[in-house]
Amino acid sequence: MIARWVPAGPAELTACRRGLAAALHDGARPPGADEGAVERLLLAYEELASNAVRHGRGPVEVTVTSNDTSWLLEVSDAAADRPPSPAIGRDPANGGLGLHLVSRLCDAHGWTTDGHRKTVWARIDHTSP
Template sequence: MAALPWAHHTSPIRDTDSSTVGRWRPATPAELTVSRRELDAALHDGARPAATAEDAVQGLLLAFEELASNALRHGGPPIEVTVTRTSHSWLLEVSDAAADRPPMPAAGRDPALGGMGLPLVATICADNGWTVEGDRKVVWASMHYTRALSDAPPVPRPRSASSGHSPTY
């Protein structure tokens, strides 16, 4: 899978119907897990539109986990994760203090070795990008409420260590 580019452009403009679903400041992987669970609970307790596809919720949770964990590993503290609901999608924004380090999708790497989070998020989300605001980098993705993950292209499977080919499951 070739790395999908992460364009350097600002996040979408919020509309008049926008509202913040939540804001988190995880400092450790354990705090990130708690944050993701809080988002999951909010989305299953009335913080989503009635016509929302469950696949879209799962996609947002996956994008949340991937982008926030990247910020914890590769960005500079403090990390801030915000989910905003607009009239047709969720906007996920993850900011960190590493404004000088743009998001770098893995290119040509065996998926078993990691580094596939950015291409995965680019595949399942409607749009994505990054920008610098002041001294902070903001990596963002938007997920339409009705987007089914089954509509997205497949994620590559790890190659077998011995043959270099995908294992048969």
């Protein structure tokens, strides 16, 4: 595991993202991982974690793990009854396009629930295709 956070609000999200960026630039980045992959991971973190803080129910937990080929970002919250809902037909100026963005940035993504917690996940390959 690279890191685990339990952000309570937007200010903590920013601090956690900075911590993830620092870790990825100070040794937690696998050899051969390109900068574009790091940026995709950081953006996916920002989108999914901020969605959980804004629309989910606490506590929010964020973990980033790594294997030989990819990172796995998992964001969970206690709003198991609220599935992720991509914005449809909304003016982009009003926001709400984070799930669409994650679907384009990541190599795989999805969500699951265990009845008590919802987990939204994204896989980012270390190297660009």
